[in-house]
Amino acid sequence: MSDRILGGVGLLLAAFFIWQATLIKESFISDPVGPKTFPIIIGLLVGLSSLAILLKPDSEPEWPDFSRFFEIGLTVAVMIAYAYALPVAGFVVSTAVAAGYLSWRLGTPPAKAAFAGIAISVGIYAVFHLILGLSLARGPWGF
């Protein structure tokens, strides 16, 4: 069943891809092939392989139980929140929180994970911003 769902999603994606490809504006530069053709070929490739997966699925994979799914989902949520927090809270604070959370969930005891998060973010900030002069996202406290 998992493979049939994958194939179905792939077919929808291929249809969306080809539909979007037909909406690409033609350029004033005349080109015999044009910018649309190759995306449509790729869309057909995705569609055909999805169809093959849909009709001839592999045996059922081993799915993790719900608690693991929740764990993975929470990790994804933290990473997305990190991307949104960067411009608001600045690099050092948001990286410390995200890296600390990840090392906690990857198996470090909480106190050590908090230390790891702070060490990673301050370390990256020191090396890349203070020494090498790259610009990192600046928060309300100036770092």
Next chain:
Amino acid sequence: MDTLNALAHGFSIALTFENLGLALIGCFLGTIIGALPGLGPSNGVAILIPLAFTLGLPATPALILLTSVYYGAMYGGRISSILLNIPGDEPAMMTTLDGYPDGQARDRPAKRWRLSGIASFVGAFFATWGLVFLAPQLVKVALLFGPAEYFALFALAFATLGGIASRNQAKAALAAGLGLGIAMIGVDGQTGVPRFSFGEVHLYDGIDFLVAIVGLFALSEVFIFLEHRGTEKATGDAKG
């Protein structure tokens, strides 16, 4: 032999204590940068350009330093490939396929690193000699490469992809199609028309290959680890 005279002159400049020391430092820093997933040779050189200025180096030693950084980063990419199954940069992509499972199963990773280091050295050594002697001839061949030859090359690449991919060819084709689809995003190089940018200016320059492989490989490795944490498969299993 013009080439050999030029080469001898080059060696007389390069083989000083100071320049060899700079090459060593550059290779060391480059290896560290290459080992960080997401930072490849070109980023490494770009990041360390300020270092060449702060050290106040003249042009030749600065170039030696940056070339060594490039070489070091080229090698460093495989450290994380073998140890973590996360490619450190684009060229190390393929090292994950056979370097990681072997590194886990049969040998300790250190042995794999040594092996790939020796392989890199031999490859780079012969390539450099080849460049010295064959460059004028190679240029003649390279200039013959037209659209038809490129098409044949890419056809060969995709055929190889089908050969090394999983048991299920349909899934390999789907993955290749998704990758090509991601590569379509951005301004078309031939006609200058934005494709799949949905009116978002940030998507005009496309999605960088490095961003895609770090997102796909590093994140999936983290997810596999989270899934198996606390079980006997916790070290991450390439077949997982």
